[in-house]
Amino acid sequence: MERKLWEILDVYLISLPDRFLAYSPEQHPIVLQIGGSNLENLAKATELASAYNYDEINFNCGCPSPKVAGHGCFGVRLMLDSKFVGEAMSIIAANTNVPVSVKCRIGVDDHDSYHELCDFIYKVSSLSPTRHFIIHSRKALLNGISPADNRKIPPLKYEYYYALMRDFPDIKFTINGGINSVVEVNAALREGAHGVMVGRAAYNNPWRTLGHVDTAIYGAPSSGLTRREILERYQEYGDHVLGRDGNKRPNVRDVAKPLLNLFYSEPGNGLWKRKADFAFQHCTTMKSFFEETLAAIPDSVLDSPIAGVPSGREDLFANIHDLLPSSYDAREQEALDA
Incomplete structure (x- = not known):
């Protein structure tokens, strides 16, 4: 990083x-x-x-x-x-x-x-x-x-x-x-x-982009993690670091920003982002942020594991x-x- x-x-x-x-x-x-x-x-x-x-x-x-x-x-x-x-x-x-x-x-x-x-x-x-x-x-x-x-x-x-x-x-x-x-x-x-x-x-x-890195690059077994499971772990991390500097920073917006494209091209993605923009104005914990926003995403998206390795240009350096x-x-x- x-x-x-x-x-x-x-x-x-x-x-x-x-x-x-x-x-x-x-x-x-x-x-x-x-x-x-x-x-x-x-x-x-x-x-x-x-x-x-x-x-x-x-x-x-x-x-x-x-x-x-x-x-x-x-x-x-x-x-x-x-x-x-x-x-x-x-x-x-x-x-x-x-x-x-x-x-x-x-x-x-x-x-x-x-x-x-x-x-x-x-x-x-x-x-x-x-x-x-x-x-x-x-x-x-x-x-x-x-x-x-x-x-x-x-x-x-x-x-x-x-x-x-x-x-x-x-x-x-x-x-x-x-x-x-x-x-x-x-x-x-x-x-x-x-x-x-x-x-x-x-x-x-x-x-x-990143869901397959450990398996495709480093040969690790597939974790089978879903986005819901990842967000549950991220919630623990996020609530632990909020306001760490004693001046209310990082705030919920700071911590949640890396997540905003997690549902790229998925059903509910647009609504999720709109809900997130509104939640940033008043949510003070990651738990409350997710409770307010994740209803926009269907369970089928939240609970499906990463699919097969996506396509790419295998001949990029031919x-x-x-x-x-x-x-x-x-x-x-x-x-x-x-």
């Missing part, structure tokens, strides 16, 4: 760290993502996080939002300053005892050649202990399109990802972008991917190795001085 802690701006975070950093032990392994361009603040953020025992600290070099990247201080624009990213990763690593990683795109605007991507990876890994990069296999376009369009308009270039694995054998790479099912996850792994990150698909349709760009020839002094 991944939690986001944007750049520290004032004493507010320092005075209320639990609100931003606390989580339940069941969430391990869990990664904290931080972002910003102020080295002192990045050090403070990492130091604050150390008390919470995250399993990894990740640095955001991939967000294309104009609210942050457009100001040149956050997210994917940092890919244009690989020397700074290397310095930032060194400072982050110096303030934690856990592994560090970078999440990035394959390029920015016209800086989208494979060689430029390799220069970024080479410089960051040479200037810091970073040995794990999560690669969103699209470039980012910073002018004229929204963050949502940046997740679908720039073409996917999975060949860049697999070429990085070839050219940097001592670094771990996780692939991201356009992978929407466990079938496609397995297709990436068969082609040698070190790891696979699934983002929007898991949020937009969690039952279909012939990918025939498309790899030419090998990267690291020009050490040039890359580090650039």
Whole structure:
């Protein structure tokens, strides 16, 4: 899992760290993502996080939002300053005892050649202990399109990802972008991917996307759990964490938000969401929230176990190795001085 802690701006975070950093032990392994361009603040953020025992600290070099990247201080624009990213990763690593990683795109605007991507990876890994990069296999376009369009308009270039694995054998790479099912996850792994990150698909349709993960990816026996049984367990978890920071946060809306697409495309889904919007205004426990909203969902949906593994593009990476760009020839002094 991944939690986001944007750049520290004032004493507010320092005075209320639990609100931003606390989580339940069941969430391990869990990664904290931080972002910003102020080295002192990045050090403070990492130091604050150390008390919470995250399993990894990740640095955001991939967000294309104009609210942050457009100001040149956050997210994917940092890919244009690989020397700074290397310095930032060194400072982050110096303030934690856990592994560090970078999440990035394959390029920015016209800086989208494979060689430029390799220069970024080479410089960051040479200037810091970073040995794990999560690669969103699209470039980012910073002018004229929204963050949502940046997740679908720039073409996917999975060949860049697999070429990085070839050219940097001592670094771990996780692939991201356009992978929407466990079938496609397995297709990436068969082609040698070190790891696979699934983002929007898991949020937009969690039952279909995640219901088979333990069985299809890790070979675990099928649990046979129903959505009703999952929600019963989630209720216990939710009521345990409500108001944990002493300032009524997280509230019911915060805790229930990851559930809102659990009934995607099922009968009653629209009514469930409308009931949820109304319940957020007054419910103070997860128990009362479910009592008020789940009547919208038929028992046949609540009590049916996950069906067979859904379809996906088994050929998503077919012939990918025939498309790899030419090998990267690291020009050490040039890359580090650039």
